[in-house]
Amino acid sequence: MELKTILEALYQNRSQAHLANDPLSFCHRYRDPRDQEVAGLVASSFAYGNVKIIKKNLAVIFDVMGTSPRRFVERFDPRQGSRDFAGFKHRFNDARDLCALLLAARIMIEEAGSIEKWLLRFYTPADEDLTGPLSGFSEAVKSLDLSPVFGPGGVPADSYFPFFFPSPASGSACKRLCMYLRWMVRPADGIDLGIWQGISPAQLVIPVDAHIQRICRFLGFTSRRQADWRMACEITRALRQLDPADPVKYDFAICHLGISEGCDGKDHLKCAACPIGDICAAGPV
Known part of the structure; x- marks a missing residue:
């Protein structure tokens, strides 16, 4: 054969049953594509390590975010977030890194209307794959003003926030970002969501x-x-x-x-x- x-x-x-055993399942909790987009960024960012621990820690995050991750992010206040997520830990990422991720999502939505549109600033339809767009996206996210979380000195050396946004330019496989893009871009088939229309599935890695x-x-x-x-x-x-x-x-x-x-x-x-x-x-x- x-x-x-x-x-x-x-x-x-x-x-x-496979979906229930996957971080993508958290996106399927929501019907609104705007909620799924935000849920996907969060779920994929923490999708490393043992799947049972991933699901346990994601459940903690989404319980706090409530019925609309998009609305939670739009209203996100880092000071309140530090209280809401006090003590949170997923391997080497902590509550501070989580709050920085949520603040980054808020900034992207404020600036472009969605995470997809913010990423599309770096996208070229003629590219064979997403090497360039992912490199530009990751570097730009790490350059955002996250001082409400980290203070005026920028991302401190002991923070693992940059781990959320690796770059092909450094040789990283960018597993979690590629997974997020697959969830968003591939046609809806009961597993993947197909909610982003601006990127071709043919360019996914x-x-x-x-x-x-x-x-x-x-x-x-x-x-x-x-x-x-x-x-x-x-x-x-x-x-x-x-x-x-x-x-x-x-x-x-x-x-x-x-x-x-x-x-x-x-x-x-x-x-x-x-x-x-x-x-x-x-x-x-």
Whole structure:
């Protein structure tokens, strides 16, 4: 069976159980695209580490944000935010970093009307992918006036706020930003939301986490070992051969072979039952 046929079957078998085990599920709490856009920025920013801990900490944030993340951000007061989120911690990001993220979202919305329109300042439709737009976006966010959170000295050295906005220019795989863009840009299909219309899905770059890094090596989509921007682009180019208009279509399904189905490339009993086992280099021999 050819590769695309197998991956199409994997795509069709995505489930709501997979979605419930994904940070993207927090965006699906809301119907208004303006709320989903803000929820997506927050959820993707903290989407690193153990998925159970991610979901637990995101639940804390969204419980405070209430029924409308967009309205919460529009009215966000960093002083009140420091009280609302006192004691918050997600690995090395703390309440101060969270408040800076929410303030950055507020500024973007005030300046452009939406996060999408603010990002589009750096976007060129003719680009093959989003290397340039993401680099410009990240650097511009880190240059915003966040003194209401950090004080007049700028972002202090001990803050991990810049971790939210890595750049392809530095070689980072930018996994969480690429994931956010996939959620927003890909056509609505019950998983991704398709609420941003200004960017072409053909320009998306796959979010490379540990699962994508491992499984896409097994599938022959990359020969690289380091999860960096070059690997992300190499995998995306391979996927573009299967679907030029929507190259990251299979990302969620492949990723959840690891997140939800427990693939580690070592358990051949699992490999034998895996839907991609016949084409995967880690599959049973």
